[in-house]
Amino acid sequence: MTPELGQLALILALLLALAQGVLPLLGAWRGNRALMAVARPAAAGQAVFVAIAFGILVWAFVHFDFSVQYVADNSNLELPWYYRVAAVWGAHEGSLLLWILILNVWTVALAAFSQKLPEVFASRVLAVMGLIAVGFLAFIIFTSNPFGRLLPMPGDGADLNPVLQDPGMTVHPPVLYTGYVGFSVAFAFAIAGLLGGELEQAWVRWARPWTNVAWAFLTLGIVAGSWWAYAELGWGGWWFWDPVENASFMPWLVGAALIHAQAVTEKRGSLRAWTILLSIFAFSLSLLGTFLVRSGVLTSVHAFASDPRRGVFILAFLTIVVGGSLLLYALRAPKVAGGKAFNLLSRETVLLIGNLMFAVAAAMVLLGTLFPLVGDALNLGRISVGPPYFGFLFPLLMLPVVLLMPFGPFLRWGKGDASTLRQVALRAGIAAAACAIVAAFFVDGRLKAIAGVAALAWLGVGVLMYALKRWRDVPRGRRYPGEMAGMLLAHLGVGVFVAGVLLTESLSVTRDVRLAPGQSERVGSYDFRFDGVHRVSGPNWQADQGVVTVSRDGKQLIVMHPQKRTYPRGQVQTESAVDAGVFRDLYVALGEPMDAGNIEGAWSLRLYDKPFVRWIWGGGLLMMVGGFVCAADRRFRLKRTVAAPAAELVPQETRA
């Protein structure tokens, strides 16, 4: 009976979402305050019913209710409780429910904190959130019901995909979705602005922390996913440019552009139309990612892709939401656009160049991701572009961003001055060159590694110089407001990330070897001794566990235990052993026994020495922290009616 209650809760949530999406819009149009007042209670009620549905699904998993098809497909009696909870979002239906739950969390937060916004504008924002919820609730109710029954009830279920039975994978989807869905707030703001025909700078200021938080969550989600792929898939790679990864990366790129565009619009009123367009794009790409992953258009080997009804539904939804927004943009943007003009040499210009680079990069990733589809459409057969395409174009597009980044903070709004720039370029350039020369001796002249060190020095010194300038010029207590500190942290994160990528790619050593117990292999400056394999077992798996002792210059460093796990349904999963370090990772993946029957004999092993690989995620985490710190800036939370003109934010020199 309970699962049916879950479905009922979803249907009630859909009705409330309809009320939330339609009535306040009508109210805002006709000036009817009673209709506008529907938005907040409807949002709250919808959230309650969605939470009930979600809770019921969790309960069904925790209590082994295999009469629910989704539970029977994704869990079994041996699965530990924490993975049973994570199994809720382990497949299509449940992850969609999680998506909706998170959308409701954002909506409720928005409803609670938007009291200071003008009533008409807030009603429109909440209504747009309601309409998004309508689309997703209808999708789950009509095509992807997680509460469908399986009768007769089986005694035991199948299994959660063992690839997903990993701590990294349990937190990755919720965090990633929080980021995806968070862009709906900026989207709702843009649409509300277009509908009303105006976009106050103060409203953009109000929206900024939301975008920053969403982007920071998305960053964390991508970092977690990358780290999981590295630890779990046994290939030692951290990014594969596959469609699912690209689906999360495109909104990230556009989101990074949006953060900066919003800053320009808030402070100067310029680039309004561009900010609106980016807001639409960021959320549209989140939806598009969902479409690509869920419709089966691209990742056609995935089992959940087989239902064409789902693909048609999402496509129709996508057409209405994105097509409708872009049409609205075409009609209304001229009314909203405007702002102050700026010189060629100004902070606006640098931010705009960065913005364009991010937007072009997102388009490039989109094109590469859709290439197999284009190939089908033009009847060229299934062609796909892989890492060579992305690996060549992406760094090329990001090079100007890295080169320009130190200059942004030093330039003034409206009209910059060239002498400061020369000074920055000279100092950061000398630092980068000096570091590159020193690094060249340590890395045997490998160009990629030298470039990585130089990039870190260039960005790091740029950040440091600006931090020093603030320290000298600004009185204590006002030197590093959240917005400033967040920017510095995130920009430093970019440097750490770039250095991590380039150093890892050029200095990593990989060996595929066949080792008998007692034999050793030298990888870089480390000796890996294979000490045989024995059987171990965990809560719901059995494993062949290898013992590998690593030493350097005869001194034993660590004993590693790579595993090859077998789950109750026969699936095999490698569990690499990773010894993490700030400056290098040692990584061992267990392959196959040379003689299938004899696990005590020789095995094939994959050994890695990966210097600086942690810096990739470290850089990503710094960017994330930067996003949160920026969002926490007190200026965004000042208690004043935000509809008032933001005159005091305009710098002195432009007011004259």
Place this chain on the structure above:
Amino acid sequence: MNRLLPFIGFMLLVGLFGFGIWWNTRHDPNAIPTPLLDKPAPAFNLPQLYEPEQTVSKADLLGQPYLLNVFASWCIECGVEHPVLTAAAPTLGVKLVGYNYKDAPADAKAWLAAHGSPYALLIADESGQTAIDFGVYGAPESFLIDAKGVIRFKHIGPITPEVLATKVKPAIAAMLKETP
């Protein structure tokens, strides 16, 4: 006009996606070509489920065609196809051989006792070693093997009434027509 460009670009994308969905309905995205198709089935020698001391080899089964159905008691989808197979077995035109995959014999017997057995012969591959030679991805899977021991058809996933009518039966008919 310029402001319409994003909309036009997006509509082109929608056209492309619509095509993608249509294309996928025309082409089976799950079709995994098996390299063994129209090749001799791998040699095997496996114990019978109910009489483990008696083994069945590929040579024992030569001379008449059979449908080798890979199943297991732990496999949920197998429960989906089981009634379909049970109903179809008498009129299938070929012998139905059950291939019990990575299963404890006691579990398999209990499962068959509960659901009934449509199989003319049952062999057990408890370790799953022989299944590797067949290229089994998981249960359920079915292989149609002709009198000469050649794999003529393979289906991954449960045999639903639709699969039975549109794929399995035509494959059997085509084979029987060729080698009566």
